[in-house]
Amino acid sequence: xxxxxxxxxxxxxxxxxxxxxxxxxxxxxxxxxxxxxxxxxxxxxxxxxxxxxxxxxxxxxxxxxxxxxxxxxxxxxxxxxxxxxxxxxxxxxxxxxxxxxxxxxxxxxxxxxxxxxxxxxxxxxxxxxxxxxxxxxxxxxxxxxxxxxxxxxxxxxxxxxxxxxxxxxxxxxxxxxxxxxxxxxxxxxxxxxxxxxxxxxxxxxxxxxxxxxxxxxxxxxxxxxxxxxxxxxxxxxxxxxxxxxxxxxxxxxxxxxxxxxxxxxxxxxxxxxxxxxxxxxxxxxxxxxxxxxxxxxxxxxxxxxxxxxxxxxxxxxxxxxxxxxxxxxxxxxxxxxxxxxxxxxxxxxxxxxxxxxxxxxxxxxxxxxxxxxxxxxxxxxxxxxxxxxxxxxxxxxxxx
Amino acid sequence: xxxxxxxxxxxxxxxxxxxxxxxxxxxxxxxxxxxxxxxxxxxxxxxxxxxxxxxxxxxxxxxxxxxxxxxxxxxxxxxxxxxxxxxxxxxxxxxxxxxxxxxxxxxxxxxxxxxxxxxxxxxxxxxxxxxxxxxxxxxxxxxxxxxxxxxxxxxxxxxxxxxxxxxxxxxxxxxxxxxxxxxxxxxxxxxxxxxxxxxxxxxxxxxxxxxxxxxxxxxxxxxxxxxxxxxxxxxxxxxxxxxxxxxxxxxxxxxxxxxxxxxxxxxxxxxxxxxxxxxxxxxxxxxxxxxxxxxxxxxxxxxxxxxxxxxxxxxxxxxxxxxxxxxxxxxxxxxxxxxxxxxxxxxxxx
Numbered sequence: 001x002x003x004x005x006x007x008x009x010x011x012x013x014x015x016x017x018x019x020x021x022x023x024x025x026x027x028x029x030x031x032x033x034x035x036x037x038x039x040x041x042x043x044x045x046x047x048x049x050x051x052x053x054x055x056x057x058x059x060x061x062x063x064x065x066x067x068x069x070x071x072x073x074x075x076x077x078x079x080x081x082x083x084x085x086x087x088x089x090x091x092x093x094x095x096x097x098x099x100x101x102x103x104x105x106x107x108x109x110x111x112x113x114x115x116x117x118x119x120x121x122x123x124x125x126x127x128x129x130x131x132x133x134x135x136x137x138x139x140x141x142x143x144x145x146x147x148x149x150x151x152x153x154x155x156x157x158x159x160x161x162x163x164x165x166x167x168x169x170x171x172x173x174x175x176x177x178x179x180x181x182x183x184x185x186x187x188x189x190x191x192x193x194x195x196x197x198x199x200x201x202x203x204x205x206x207x208x209x210x211x212x213x214x215x216x217x218x219x220x221x222x223x224x225x226x227x228x229x230x231x232x233x234x235x236x237x238x239x240x241x242x243x244x245x246x247x248x249x250x251x252x253x254x255x256x257x258x259x260x261x262x263x264x265x266x267x268x269x270x271x272x273x274x275x276x277x278x279x280x281x282x283x284x285x286x287x288x289x290x291x292x293x294x295x296x297x298x299x300x301x302x303x304x305x306x307x308x309x310x311x312x313x314x315x316x317x318x319x320x321x322x323x324x325x326x327x328x329x330x331x332x333x334x335x336x337x338x339x340x341x342x343x344x345x346x347x348x349x350x351x352x353x354x355x356x357x358x359x360x361x362x363x364x365x366x367x368x369x370x371x372x373x374x375x376x377x378x379x380x381x382x383x384x385x386x387x388x389x390x391x392x393x394x395x396x397x398x399x400x
Numbered sequence: 401x402x403x404x405x406x407x408x409x410x411x412x413x414x415x416x417x418x419x420x421x422x423x424x425x426x427x428x429x430x431x432x433x434x435x436x437x438x439x440x441x442x443x444x445x446x447x448x449x450x451x452x453x454x455x456x457x458x459x460x461x462x463x464x465x466x467x468x469x470x471x472x473x474x475x476x477x478x479x480x481x482x483x484x485x486x487x488x489x490x491x492x493x494x495x496x497x498x499x500x501x502x503x504x505x506x507x508x509x510x511x512x513x514x515x516x517x518x519x520x521x522x523x524x525x526x527x528x529x530x531x532x533x534x535x536x537x538x539x540x541x542x543x544x545x546x547x548x549x550x551x552x553x554x555x556x557x558x559x560x561x562x563x564x565x566x567x568x569x570x571x572x573x574x575x576x577x578x579x580x581x582x583x584x585x586x587x588x589x590x591x592x593x594x595x596x597x598x599x600x601x602x603x604x605x606x607x608x609x610x611x612x613x614x615x616x617x618x619x620x621x622x623x624x625x626x627x628x629x630x631x632x633x634x635x636x637x638x639x640x641x642x643x644x645x646x647x648x649x650x651x652x653x654x655x656x657x658x659x660x661x662x663x664x665x666x667x668x669x670x671x672x673x674x675x676x677x678x679x680x681x682x683x684x685x686x687x688x689x690x691x692x693x694x695x696x697x698x699x700x701x702x703x704x705x706x707x708x709x710x711x712x713x714x715x716x717x718x719x720x721x722x723x724x725x726x727x728x729x730x731x732x733x734x735x736x737x738x739x740x741x742x743x744x745x746x747x748x749x750x
Binding site: 058059060061062073074075076077085086154157158161176177255256257258260267268345346347348350354357358360361362363364365366 | 498499502503506522523525526527528556557558559560563565566567570571573574575577578584585586587588589590591594595597598601602603605644645646
């Protein structure tokens with residue numbers, strides 16, 4: 001709330017009163033209570049701490065974080081960075097953090113799209129679409145997530161073995177070892193094309209901004225999409241062509257026990273991702289539906305009366321108002337998805353909880369292990385909260 | 401089999417909190433060495449022994465159709481309860497996973513672990529445990545489906561291997577793969593039922609754990625012959641009960657119960673004939689049944705404790721035959737030395 005909205009009567013400071021050393025003085029009472037509460041909490045923490053330290057010593061249980069530099073010797077199935085069992089516990093835990101982020105980030109993006117689609121579908125005028133969406137939300141929300149994860153994992157395991165793998169399209173294999181898809185052999189030209197694509201997006205955004213500024217000046221709407229296609233698609237293709245157009249595909253093939261080559265998605269990751277996305281999407285759908293319903297029908301009618309098309313009404317009038325309602329509960333859903341990813345241990349996806357758990361078991365240092373898990377989740381959750389709060393403040397309606 | 405419970409780390413948090421808050425005040429008064437045993441005192445005051453066992457491993461620890469825990473490891477819990485209370489049923493069994501068993505023992509949630517746990521240097525020192533005895537000499541192996549046609553572990557290059565985390569097993573596996581230049585894809589699942597399901601569903605080509613565990617798993621399959629335990633044994637796994645470090649008296653009791661069971665087999669005393677052993681003139685027998693020597697008193701229990709244990713549970717060989725022979729485990733290294741040339745060797749019971 002800005003200064004201007006404060007009632008001027010409240011801006012006057014009350015007259016200063018001398019503090020009396022008496023129970024009747026509310027300030028003295030306040031100080032006494034606060035000192036008491038802080039003292040009690042402080043001594044409980046101190047007691048827990050000293051008791052733990054004392055008993056760890058008596059039982060000769062190792063303490064400290066020295067184990068992080070020791071060789072881990074753990075097998076890890078999937079990793080975004082190179083990892084060998086000869087690496088340290090620190091690197092093993094880092095792999096775990098990245099695996100958690102891998103499922104959380106992809107999960108949040110997919111759940112947002114799926115949830116928004118279902119939320120809009122639930123408001124559809126088509127009876128069947130609306131009922132199917134409603135049924136989905138009710139069923140998904142009512143079943144425990146762990147059960148759903150085990151369900152998806154069982155389905156993944158029910159796929160045929162690698163030697164009888166399903167082959168829906170040439171080069172794509174579905175088996176109980178995961179999904180195998182052909183992969184592009186990455187060359188510097190592809191990196192350059194990716195950079196060109198990002199540059200294209202930035203340039204498109206700048207162009208759209210100047211187009212809007214010009215429209216504000218002369219009232220003439222300008223087409224942005226031809227420039228966008230040229231910049232976002234044309235620029236990377238051109239860059240790739242100039243650099244020799246490398247195009248080599250790594251096809252997966254069955255060799256020995258398993259597939260070699262290509263890109264793979266493990267059944268554990270797939271089951272966890274599908275479970276988290278479908279579950280969270282059920283909640284996001286309700287948030288989106290509530291957001292859209294919160295915008296008064298009069299807003300739609302007023303916008304249409306101004307001559308705006310349906311898409312423009314949604315983009316310019318309804319969404320900015322709906323997002324105000326949607327963003328705060330959406331933050332909670334993102335946090336829930338991230339924290340729910342710790343159920344990965346049940347189906348053998350090696351996230352931070354799984355690896356920290358194994359670490360604390362191999363080293364016997366439970367308190368340190370749990371502290372690491374807490375620190376990781378706290379950091380991820382606070383980052384999501386900070387970002388969402390920033391975004392919320394940015395899109396909040398500016399009240400004049 | 402039990403249903404899936406909360407992830408292990410929640411229990412680990414619980415155990416850590418308990419460790420920090422509840423169990424500690426009791427442990428704060430540590431006894432002088434050689435004095436009374438806080439663990440034994442606590443068990444006697446409570447009236448039951450709390451024993452950490454496996455969540456369900458045929459032959460070692462598994463509830464039967466009446467919900468009574470049966471198995472080789474479970475019998476060691478019973479033996480301790482008989483020594484302390486002369487009653488094998490004064491035991492509360494706490495099923496523990498490979499991951500939460502150590503925090504359960506550290507925090508005082510259980511008095512002892514009887515849960516096929518491998519004795520290693522780091523567990524003996526930095527975990528704050530003592531391993532009183534080796535009750536079962538084991539080694540790690542691999543099980544594959546017979547249809548796969550694999551005959552030796554060296555043919556497993558490129559295979560996907562199911563393994564439980566938080567065990568020596570997964571470290572042995574990576575050591576072995578490194579030493580033999582074998583590439584493998586791990587699938588790491590905490591709960592025994594789930595990891596076995598993953599193997600059975602074909603998620604993995606091979607399942608690795610101690611050979612005894614493989615035999616136990618194979619024995620409960622509808623068609624055990626469909627699975628082959630490969631001949632290669634890649635590690636030493638001395639399994640036995642574990643107790644908290646710092647309570648030597650309790651560790652002594654558990655240790656000498658095991659040695660007593662082995663000695664009984666050596667002397668030919670069984671659950672059938674130990675009742676008539678008073679008539680046996682051999683001095684070793686007289687000491688074991690507590691008629692001479694005052695040995696039980698030295699351990700802080702009744703002098704007749706070994707008679708009570710052997711009467712109800714049998715000697716080491718009988719326990720082995722009751723639980724492990726039916727699932728296809730041979731005596732092998734677990735035969736008694738020197739009579740049968742195995743590794744089970746009891747120091748003199750005197």
